Amino acid sequence: MTTASRLKSVDFYRKIPRDLTEASLSGAGLSIVAALAMVFLFGMELNEYLSVTTTTSVIVDKSSDGDFLRIDFNFSFPALSCEFASVDVSDVLGTNRLNLTKTVRKFSIDPNLRPTGHEFQPGPATNVIKHDEKVDEESLEGAFVFTSDNFDKYAHQFPITAVNFYAPWCYWSQRLRPSWEKAAKIIRERHDPEMDGRIFMGKVDCTQEGDLCRRHHIQGYPSIRIFRKGSDIRSDHGHHEHESYYGDRDTDSLVKTMENLVASLPSESQKLALEDKLNVENAKRAAPSAGGCRIEGYVRVKKVPGNLIVSARSDTHSFDASQMNMSHVVHHLSFGRKLTPRAMSDLKRLIPYIGNSHDRLNGLSFINSHDLGANITMEHYLQIVKTEVITRKDYQLVEEYEYTAHSSVAHSLHIPVARFHLELSPMQVLITEQQKSFSHFITNVCAIIGGVFTVCISDTVALYFYQYTKLWLYTCTIHYLFPCGFR
Structure with missing residues (x-):
């Protein structure tokens, strides 16, 4: 037996001689049906192979982004000045960070949320403001008393007008009063308003001249404003271009500041030494041009229950809680790293319902109407859940935070705030993309x-x-x- 014959002996698929086969109509019909069935089943199998399925599971949070959570936000407060707007964060572990400025930007806006100028610059922070230790009762009447009737007349008459907006009940206003009165008396003696006419110092009692203080967006007491002749423009939506003084409040500092302002009027050569000039510039900067503020930026918080708070804050000013209005509009609020539009479209294709709850507050307005009364705090309770999606494409890991939101108003015994309560779930949703192997x-x-x-x-x-x-x-x-x- 040859090798070929031996190989043929183990043939599993032996042929039937063609003479013993016979074609029939029934066999042809059955063959056509079989071919159609094969094509149909092959198409279904190919469609299932090309389609992607997902499995969802709930596991303990094993986030790859560490122990901190990034919060991106963009809020508008029509009745909170950028001068005092503060972003604070706190949590149950005792973390308490006040007035974050490194990653937060502020822009002055009018009551209609329209921007009124460039970014508001808070300037260098000062921990301690000096005041006079001894009060000289004889010098307590030196500043001119401004009212709504005479303010414009004097503000447009003198090249420089320095005004102390105060409230008699305010502790800081009481501490500033003797220094301001004494400084005003010294400046009047050195630069007589009738003979010199370059500078004029006065004061406004905001409890008596409420309309005048509101017109100049005074929200904290005392507020020292420096008006320059011809720079107070009120025709453009009520905008005001003037400066605020945030420096020391003792008599010597106030007099030195006023002398520098006077010296800057005739010529540059008459200014004081560079050191004094820098001190004045640090203590004096542009005042908010409107009474509202848009706050945008981001903060990083620990992944524990905590609060994101927007409030009026100052270590050297007092606030009238009954006049504070924390109405706001949430333009954007999201958690975690931002997803690119392409990544979000891929997620929408994969999981149609994902991403529908990560922007629940976006575009919503929370207004404190007069019916609610005064001292109203706006509160938002957010429950945050993390979702991770593992895609088959390049085995990419996509992270997204979604949240539910419940908002309410409450009467406060203290300064009203806008508070966002953060509750992070210890569990996370894991969605895995799956596809059949070839x-x-x-x-x-x-x-x-x-x-x-x-x-x-x-x-x-x-x-x-x-x-x-x-x-x-x-x-x-x-x-x-x-x-x-x-x-």
């Missing part, structure tokens, strides 16, 4: 083709068996009825 697809395709072909062959054999059985039964019946046969 080997599984090929195996199923082979099973479809082989199975359909085998079933069709079985149907053909059964058909022929049925036909031969019917013929045999017919023959047996004839022999039984006519044992002698036909003649």
Whole structure:
């Protein structure tokens, strides 16, 4: 026996000689049905192979972004001045950070939320403001008393007008009063308003001249404003261009500041030494041009229950809680790293419902109407859940934070604030993208083709068996009825 013959002896697929095969209409019909079935099942299997399925599970938070959470925000407060607007964060572990400025920007806005100028610069922080230790009762009447009737007249008459907006009940106003009165008396003696006419110092009692103080966006007491002749423009939506003084409040500092302002009027050569000039510039900067503020930026907080608070804050000013209005508009509030538009579209394709709750507060307004009364704090309770999506594409990990929000108002015994309570869930949702492997697809395709072909062959054999059985039964019946046969 040759090698070829030996190989042929182990053939699993032996051929039937073509002379022993015969085509039939029933076999052709069955073959067409089998082919259509194969194509249909192959198409379904291919569609399932190309489609992506997801599995969702809830696990303990194992965030890859560490122990801190980034909060991006953009709020508008139509009745809170950028001069005193403060962003604070606190948590249950005792963290308490006040007046964050490194990652927070402020822009003055009018009551209609329209910007009124460039970014508000808070200037260098001063921890301690000096005041006079001894009060000289004889010098307590030196500043001119401004009212709504005479303010514009004097503000437009003198090149420089320095005004102390105060409230008699305010502790800081009481401490400033003797220094301001004494400084005003000294400046009047050195620069007589009638003879010199370059500077004029006065004061405004905001409890008596409420309209005048509101017109100049006074929200904290005392507020020292420096007006320059011709710079107070009120025709453009009520904007005011003037400066605020935030330096020391003792008599010597106030007199030195006023002398520097006077010296700057005739010529640059008459200014004081560079050191004194820098001290004045640090203590004096542009005042808010409107009474509202847009606050945007981000903060990082620990992943524990805590608060994000926007309030009016100053270590050297007092506030009238009954006049504070913390109405605000939430333009944007999100948690975690920002997703690119492409990543978000991929997530929407993968999971249609994801991303629908990460912007629940965006575009909503929370207004303190007169019906609610005074001392109203705006509170938002946010429950935050992290969702991680592991995509098959490059095995990319996408993280997103979604939250639910419930808002309310409450009467406060202290200065009203806008408070965002943060409750972070210790659990996270894990969504994994899954797709069938190519080997599984090929195996199923082979099973479809082989199975359909085998079933069709079985149907053909059964058909022929049925036909031969019917013929045999017919023959047996004839022999039984006519044992002698036909003649």
